[in-house]
Amino acid sequence: MNRVKPRTLSGFMELLPEDQMKMERMMQILRETYALFAFTPLDTPVIEAAEVLLAKGGGETEKQIYRFEKGDSDLALRFDLTVPLAKYVAAHYAELAFPFRRYQIGKVYRGERAQRGRFREFYQADIDVIGDGKLDIANEAEIPAIIYTAFSRLGLKRFKIKVNNRKLLNGFYAMNGMSEKSQDIMRTVDKLDKVGEVKVKQMLVDELSMIPSKAENVLDFMAICGSNAEILERLECYRGMDETFDCGLDELRAVTEHLSAFGVPEENFSVDLTIARGLDYYTGTVYETELTDYPEIGSVCSGGRYDNLAEYYTDRQLPGVGISIGLTRLFYVLQEQKLLSDEVMTAPCDVLVIPMTENRAPAIAAATAMRAAGLRCQLYAEQRKFKVKMSYADKIGTPFTVLLGEDELAEGVLTVKNMETGEQRKLKDEEAAAWIWETVRRRNAEAPIRE
Amino acid sequence: MNRVKPRTLSGFMELLPEDQMKMERMMQILRETYALFAFTPLDTPVIEAAEVLLAKGGGETEKQIYRFEKGDSDLALRFDLTVPLAKYVAAHYAELAFPFRRYQIGKVYRGERAQRGRFREFYQADIDVIGDGKLDIANEAEIPAIIYTAFSRLGLKRFKIKVNNRKLLNGFYAMNGMSEKSQDIMRTVDKLDKVGEVKVKQMLVDELSMIPSKAENVLDFMAICGSNAEILERLECYRGMDETFDCGLDELRAVTEHLSAFGVPEENFSVDLTIARGLDYYTGTVYETELTDYPEIGSVCSGGRYDNLAEYYTDRQLPGVGISIGLTRLFYVLQEQKLLSDEVMTAPCDVLVIPMTENRAPAIAAATAMRAAGLRCQLYAEQRKFKVKMSYADKIGTPFTVLLGEDELAEGVLTVKNMETGEQRKLKDEEAAAWIWETVRRRNAEAPIRE
Numbered sequence: 001m002n003r004v005k006p007r008t009l010s011g012f013m014e015l016l017p018e019d020q021m022k023m024e025r026m027m028q029i030l031r032e033t034y035a036l037f038a039f040t041p042l043d044t045p046v047i048e049a050a051e052v053l054l055a056k057g058g059g060e061t062e063k064q065i066y067r068f069e070k071g072d073s074d075l076a077l078r079f080d081l082t083v084p085l086a087k088y089v090a091a092h093y094a095e096l097a098f099p100f101r102r103y104q105i106g107k108v109y110r111g112e113r114a115q116r117g118r119f120r121e122f123y124q125a126d127i128d129v130i131g132d133g134k135l136d137i138a139n140e141a142e143i144p145a146i147i148y149t150a151f152s153r154l155g156l157k158r159f160k161i162k163v164n165n166r167k168l169l170n171g172f173y174a175m176n177g178m179s180e181k182s183q184d185i186m187r188t189v190d191k192l193d194k195v196g197e198v199k200v201k202q203m204l205v206d207e208l209s210m211i212p213s214k215a216e217n218v219l220d221f222m223a224i225c226g227s228n229a230e231i232l233e234r235l236e237c238y239r240g241m242d243e244t245f246d247c248g249l250d251e252l253r254a255v256t257e258h259l260s261a262f263g264v265p266e267e268n269f270s271v272d273l274t275i276a277r278g279l280d281y282y283t284g285t286v287y288e289t290e291l292t293d294y295p296e297i298g299s300v301c302s303g304g305r306y307d308n309l310a311e312y313y314t315d316r317q318l319p320g321v322g323i324s325i326g327l328t329r330l331f332y333v334l335q336e337q338k339l340l341s342d343e344v345m346t347a348p349c350d351v352l353v354i355p356m357t358e359n360r361a362p363a364i365a366a367a368t369a370m371r372a373a374g375l376r377c378q379l380y381a382e383q384r385k386f387k388v389k390m391s392y393a394d395k396i397g398t399p400f401t402v403l404l405g406e407d408e409l410a411e412g413v414l415t416v417k418n419m420e421t422g423e424q425r426k427l428k429d430e431e432a433a434a435w436i437w438e439t440v441r442r443r444n445a446e447a448p449i450r451e
Numbered sequence: 452m453n454r455v456k457p458r459t460l461s462g463f464m465e466l467l468p469e470d471q472m473k474m475e476r477m478m479q480i481l482r483e484t485y486a487l488f489a490f491t492p493l494d495t496p497v498i499e500a501a502e503v504l505l506a507k508g509g510g511e512t513e514k515q516i517y518r519f520e521k522g523d524s525d526l527a528l529r530f531d532l533t534v535p536l537a538k539y540v541a542a543h544y545a546e547l548a549f550p551f552r553r554y555q556i557g558k559v560y561r562g563e564r565a566q567r568g569r570f571r572e573f574y575q576a577d578i579d580v581i582g583d584g585k586l587d588i589a590n591e592a593e594i595p596a597i598i599y600t601a602f603s604r605l606g607l608k609r610f611k612i613k614v615n616n617r618k619l620l621n622g623f624y625a626m627n628g629m630s631e632k633s634q635d636i637m638r639t640v641d642k643l644d645k646v647g648e649v650k651v652k653q654m655l656v657d658e659l660s661m662i663p664s665k666a667e668n669v670l671d672f673m674a675i676c677g678s679n680a681e682i683l684e685r686l687e688c689y690r691g692m693d694e695t696f697d698c699g700l701d702e703l704r705a706v707t708e709h710l711s712a713f714g715v716p717e718e719n720f721s722v723d724l725t726i727a728r729g730l731d732y733y734t735g736t737v738y739e740t741e742l743t744d745y746p747e748i749g750s751v752c753s754g755g756r757y758d759n760l761a762e763y764y765t766d767r768q769l770p771g772v773g774i775s776i777g778l779t780r781l782f783y784v785l786q787e788q789k790l791l792s793d794e795v796m797t798a799p800c801d802v803l804v805i806p807m808t809e810n811r812a813p814a815i816a817a818a819t820a821m822r823a824a825g826l827r828c829q830l831y832a833e834q835r836k837f838k839v840k841m842s843y844a845d846k847i848g849t850p851f852t853v854l855l856g857e858d859e860l861a862e863g864v865l866t867v868k869n870m871e872t873g874e875q876r877k878l879k880d881e882e883a884a885a886w887i888w889e890t891v892r893r894r895n896a897e898a899p900i901r902e
Contacts, residue, residue, distance in 0.1 A: 004506040006541035006764035009524070012496040014539065016546055017553070024492050036822050038800035038829030041475050045463040045572050046497060046558060047517075055455040066498075066526075068519030070562050073460070075517075088465065090457035095467055097846040099833065101799060102468070107497060111521050121496050131833070138811055138832030145819070261815035263823075313457035348552060349489035360589055364712035368596070371487050372714075378489030381589030382550065382582070395548040 011120035018346040034103035044084040050076040055312035077109035090313035098132035128322030140285040145262035155447025158292040162272040171245025341450035347397040349378040356405030373433035462571035469797040485554035495535040501527040506763035528560035541764035549583035579773030591736040596713035606898025609743035613723035622696025792901035796894040798848040800829040807856030824884035
């Protein structure tokens, strides 16, 4: 037979079972956290009409998209979860209650140039709150609490949720008469981390033809730092010069004000005037999340407030706020940095039942009893040598085995072996399940990330 | 602005939030059940190289597949989860432990003619056990236990797992000298339910040129029924005439033998000689599952034993056994038949906290406390009239609301309202959580299907 080489396309993540279990655990934590904050799960198609997905059109999107024809239909694979959400909300407007809070964890597709750590198929884990006409600032204030809860449950401690406000920035540029250049300025200022203040000032003057004093104004503003309270106090100095600025400052205060009521520690949160988010649809609060020890990774959870989710589909004003975690990339980075915990349960079973007699009925009954006790249980049914059986148990990493031979049958017990410690006990079904659960419960509670 | 009509392609299921919650519950039950039987989750790409997906080639598959080019690559969307599994096992053979047990719940794509109840994007929920070289019959015997557990947990009682064996059928045809015609005969016999015995006999004689006595042999064989023990006893009469038949009979005995040890009630299981499964790669036990009151739906969970999973990718012999649930179609049918339970929790939250004061801090703290107690909690942050707030609570179907006004703040309590009974209680945080949990725990345990 003419065989085809079994390969997976480059840019497509395909994990081995142990890593997949870790990924599943991360997804499960995100699902649970998003649900805890009362987001409802949605699942939209991967394929949409190209016309619908590209309603906004233009730019990089069009180049990267997977687009093809089937019959008469011009189809495309979704490249994010926001456009399908906009379509969904516009299409089902009458049947939804607003504010509408949804989460979606799903694969999206971008035909980018393949390179290490870049994926063409990747998971996004998004939440959005959509208002009908208006949406209270309290929704923006809640977002850091959600990020904090999600990341803490994943096992991270050393991360910082950075918050800024687009109105504050736009207002600042307006009061300095730089509104038209604001996009260019933001793009230049974005390089502060990389090239430093002196170089940025020079770029502002040389490339954007700003007079040096104005460039200094910008750099002074961006340099405002300190505790959240200190930053807000220094920002108060600018109050009264521009309405948009004042509104942005009020919003920033509102977002920081209730942090402790939301249970977010100050150390995991900071106002940061240098972040802006590239996308031009953000209009208020913007968020980025940085792993403190890995700033080079960039933001691992970003988003912001927008005023008009579905303008390409409906004339209804649907403001919202949302964040997105690029889950596949995050997982890849955690793998690379060896931050995935080995304590997480990655075996396919909690206990492997190994029959040692010809008659399988007692082993089957034991496995059925383990499952009735809620344990993930595998019956090793192959007729192989004892050594092969035990080597299989090692290979799949089962935390426990149950041996069932003539002796055990005669005594009416199971020989249960803790594979990690080597300890063996002869126990009845319920005792066995209880003993196994001690370890399994501990392992199941392990966070998937270990800093 | 030129607006695009927000539409979802026909043949693509997109659910409203309440139905989506029911679907999620079904998926969660399948994930848990598959895990309980020690299947490890896998997640393979939706897109594969066309060459890889179509290695087997030919037939309907090629016509229905979504295939397209991107750059120089000839790509296709997976049309089932079996081919990607074959690729995965062949590609990662050295890193896997055999028997390898995996489950995958994922979307697959078939560009079929659109019609009611037919989907172009649909979920399959598959399990497979793959052996290396050989695989014990006990694995085939375990499958009915998995189907039984999954369906019972979904809430179904009136279903029948039907089992047959391809070796038994092939052996029977061989002993009657009908081996070449066996495919045609099986296809004709498959119509027994629809057109009846007389018509089938006529077709066997007229269309397949069988002599009447042989046609009667076939019909007599297919008519064997009774309890499992009775059927097996009648099959014993054919023993000794064909080796393949005898082997099939032994396998069928082995599969039925341990049902009670596996916890499968006899009423949910039957040997049925008329089922064969169309696919030619099945070589041993075959399974179908019928909803007793809805036979017209056809099988909702099918599969079987095969001898060579990955022959198009590797020369290793990888026998296996697997089943698949067409989840999207099953969900659609359950919806149509009004079999989805309304008792399942479909609200986005367990409790909606409604602040009645200007200062939101106490409401935020109350919501944080509810979440700390594990309850899915939403803070209603919009500044609207009381009536609007309560109508929102009704619309999202939250089982509880918490009202927090000046009185409550003064007394240090929350007013908690059970939205179903109308009962209101003034409680402290922990008491409130405990009271809410009583209802939530009950609702969360509800099965998604109600017969």
